[in-house]
Amino acid sequence: MQVVHTRCCGLDVHQKSVVACILLTNPDSTVHREVQTFGTMTADLLALNDWLNARQVAQVAMESTGVYWRPVFNLLEAEHEIILVNAQHIKAVPGRKTDVKDAEWLADPARATAYCGRASFRLRLSVTYAN
Helix, strand or coil: CCCCCCEEEEEEECCCCEEEEEEEECCCCCEEEEEEEECCCHHHHHHHHHHHHHCCCCEEEEECCCCCHHHHHHHHCCCCEEEEECHHHHHCCCCCCCHHHHHHHHCCHHHHHHHHCCCECCCCCCCCCCC
16 A cells, blocks of 8 residues: 555544544654544643644544534644544444554545545535524
8 A cells, every 4th residue: 555644643533532543654664653542622632733733743534423523623624634534434344443443544544535435524504693
C-alpha cells in the first residue's frame, strides 16, 4: 500500500471518550504508533487538538457515530483536514474488536478510503426564524 500521508490520526469517538491513534511514517517506511484517550469535554478536545498539532498531524479520520462526532469535528476542522467516514461502512470491516484497533484502522486514510469509497461530509444548514 502506498503511503499518501505520513502523519495521520484515526479517532474512535464515543459519548464520554475519544480514542486517538496517530501513525507516523518514517523516511525508512517504518511506522511509529501513538495512542491516547481523551475525554469529550471542551478542555479535553482542546488537549486532543494540541496533541495533534504537537505531532504535526494534518489529516484526521473519524467515523460518524450518532451525534457524538459533531463536537469533535467542530473543534478540529479549523486546523485539520477531517475525513468523516460512514459508520455503517466501517462495521463491515472484519477483525476489529477494540477501540484502539478501530482508531488505528481509521488512522490509515488510504485503507479507510479504499473500504469506504469516499469520505462523507457534513452539510451546514442555515435556519432562519421569522418573528
